[in-house]
Amino acid sequence: MIEIGPFIKLQRTKQEMTQGDLAEGIVSLSYLSKIENKKTEASPEIIQLLCNRLGIELSESVDSNLEQKCKQWYEMLYDVYDKTKIIATYKELQGMMDKSINDNLLMFEIHKIRYYLVLRQIDKALSKINELNELVSSFNSIHHYYWCKFKGNYYSHTGEFNEAMRLYKIAEDKLNQVDVEETEIADLHYIISVTNSKLRNTLEVIDYANKAMDVFQKNYNFIRCAQCHILLGISYSRIKMYDKAIKNYNLAKHLGELEKNNQVIQLTNHNLGYLYATIGNSEKAIKFYLFVVEDKEESVSINNRMTAITNLIQEYYNIKNYDRANEMIEKARVILNKVKDKNNHYFQLYSYLVQTYTYALNNEEEKFKSFVTDEFIPYLKHHEDYGNLVLYGEMLGEYFESRGKYKESVKYYKLANSTYNELINL
Incomplete structure (x- = not known):
């Protein structure tokens, strides 16, 4: 049976109801707080009265239809589905969930993190994470698995790849405690491979991409195979095995053409x-x-x-x-002028890149120097974007060298060199 207190709190906050609104005439404020925070176990009669005021039923039976519809919706969040269908199914399920507290509710709430990320509603995903933080103590192993995985997805979207990797590895450690399909394991291995690629952990990329591809090949999932080939191509290119890289890219392209x-x-x-x-x-x-x-x-x-x-x-x-x-x-x-989310990591990165080359092309030396050294390079360091740090450290070195400012150029060549050494030793 689910722990009822946190779910009552969740439903109350969703309905923008204060503790006083819910408790009035049923229990004291302090007692309701204890119920919601699992510090006491209320009688079935009190729980029923609280549920009645919330307008929900306390369901002890498993609704197989609801369970099946939830599963279908979860699968939509992993595939290339029409977003209008994903949204319509979500609204239908939300209507059903609003009427009762049942064993499907917590998994549904956790999957909302993924749902908001699919819709690129990053702020809503973070709000859902913050809301669910208070329910973590109610999670079982499978809840914890998806909680870590989807939080990892969130941090990947915000460019915080070290934190994403930490969460993905926790999820991976839980695989021996949960019963999930091999395609789910392959998906986790794939996103671990992607995140390792962002962090330039090349050997790990190859290892996890091959693990994922073994499953995708067995299931004839050619698009996911193509995605793995692209990751392998990137990795082999980084270790200068260019023939292997081109071979993997061409395999990916062939599969993409087969699947249109x-x-x-x-x-x-x-x-x-x-x-x-x-x-x-x-x-x-x-x-x-x-x-x-x-x-x-x-x-x-x-x-x-x-x-x-x-x-x-x-x-x-x-x-x-x-x-x-x-x-x-x-x-x-x-394109940048049309982007709505100006705080997005990628929008900021492209804005920096465009402005850097604008100053360089216009020969605005002072603006170029101050912008790259005071804004762009600190931004890249903050986001641990070592690849671009090497690239723009070298660009600054070449820029100052071409203008005879050798002392300045040496400084940035050293930055590029030290960053490159840091990169290959990660």
Whole structure:
């Protein structure tokens, strides 16, 4: 049987009812507080009176229809479902949950974190996390598993990858205590691989991506296989095994074409562009980045499109094609102006990138220097974005070297070098 106190508190706060509103004529305020915080066990009669005032039933039986509908909705949150269907199913379930306190309620509330993240409602996801913090002591093992996993999802969205990894590893440790399908385990392994990639833990990326892909292949889930191939391509590129990287990218692209999944195709094009940029082949890099930028389909996310645009700015700048670099800056500004969540980590990163190259292209030396040294580099350090720290440390070094300011240039070459050493020793 569920612990009723925390659920009464949850329903009361949802209805914006004070403790006084709920307790009046039934129990004292202090006694209600003890019930809600599990410091006393109230009689069934008092619990029933409180539930009556909340307008909910206390259900002791398992509603198989409700349980099945919840399961269907949970699965929607992992797949490429029409968001209108996800929202409609959520509203239907919420209506059912509002009428009773039952064993499905806690799992439903935990999955709301994932739901809000799917809808990119990051503030609502955080509010739900804060709300559920008071119920953690009521969680069983399966609740704890999803709680850690979805909180990890939240921190991934906000760019706090170390905290995300800590939570994912706790979830992984709980796998021997819970009964979940192998596809769920594969999904956890996949997101651990993604997070390791963000943290530049290359060998762990390869290990977890291969574990996940073993399951996805067995289940003929070609899109998830393609995503794993992309992660492997990124990892092999980082350790300079470029032939293996290209092989994995081409496998991912082939699977994307088989499934007619443009998102996978363009993600692969982006990463091929990055690979060729890394080995100094700007012509091929620009070709693959343009595939992403010029694609009109909505399946190309703003994040992927902006990443390709900012990489094109960098490539055009490097080959001194400043007119094209400025064209890409204008494209980037148009997209950034349409973004609603200005506090989003990725929006801030792209804004910094665009402004950095704007000052560099306009030869505004003082603005460039103060912006990159006083704002951009501290931002990258705060977010432990070592890859960009190396890149822009080198850019500053080259910038000052080209202007004969060798003392300044050495300082930033050293920053790039020390950051690179830190990166490979993570």
